[in-house]
Amino acid sequence: MTDLDKWIIKMREEDKSINTIESYKGDVIQFMNFIEKEPEEITKEDILKYKEYLALNEMSVKSANRKYISVNSFFSFLQTELEKDVQMRIKKDKIQNQEYLEEMLAKEDFENLVQVASSYNDYRAVAIFNTLFYTGMRISEALQLKTTDISNDVVVIKGKGSKHRNVFIPQKLKSILNTYMIYRLPCKSDALFTGKKGPINRKTVDAIIKKYAAIAGISMTKAHAHNFRHLYCLTLIEKGLTIDTVADLAGHSNINTTRIYTRKTKNQLLDTINDL
Incomplete structure (x- = not known):
């Protein structure tokens, strides 16, 4: 036992x-x-x-x-009960109701990441960055994509909680992905994002993001895959889409998650106050 x-x-x-x-x-x-x-x-x-x-x-x-x-x-x-030498405990995190967003990946940061990756001819990195931003996918969802998906306008993916949802593939992203496919390493797998040994995983994507964030001079606190999703939601809110629509597009089961993006960042609030 x-x-x-x-x-x-x-x-x-x-x-x-x-x-x-x-x-x-x-x-x-x-x-x-x-x-x-x-x-x-x-x-x-x-x-x-x-x-x-x-x-x-x-x-x-x-x-x-x-x-x-x-x-x-x-x-x-x-x-x-079993008298084992297990001293470690996990400290709980504080739940804070902030009135502003934490500083996140800005559109300028995203553009810098793409520019730097492009300068290194890293077509895979460029494709990954643009996929995360233009679809708002979670990294686990993006890694589900197949090479056959890039010709579709809508892709059905398995999201959080094993729920399926539709993700739209804009024309600009299709063009970027088609360019990536020209340089994609030959692979038996039909996974879209691959390396020398087959489909890549979350750790590889995180390493790619951190690599180009360091080169671009972007804070490591912003260098995470989920920050592209945050930027996607924030951009849609700023473009005037309703919270309900953004929640549907992002696959948020709780609309309060989406409501966070209606808030401003601390720097934005300070800029507003300084302009008084």
């Missing part, structure tokens, strides 16, 4: 609900699969990487904190 099985039995004995047990179990399995270490070997760096992973997947603070509670519960069980 595994330690996880013993923990589940303990929760059943404590009369926790089936839903709670399944949620806790799923959270711990996800965490352990990501870390790929024994609980006794987990370090602070591992915890930080896990938190960054959740952030890149656009996990809300509330949802992330629930996962931390699950993992901490498991760790406590290992330490107190």
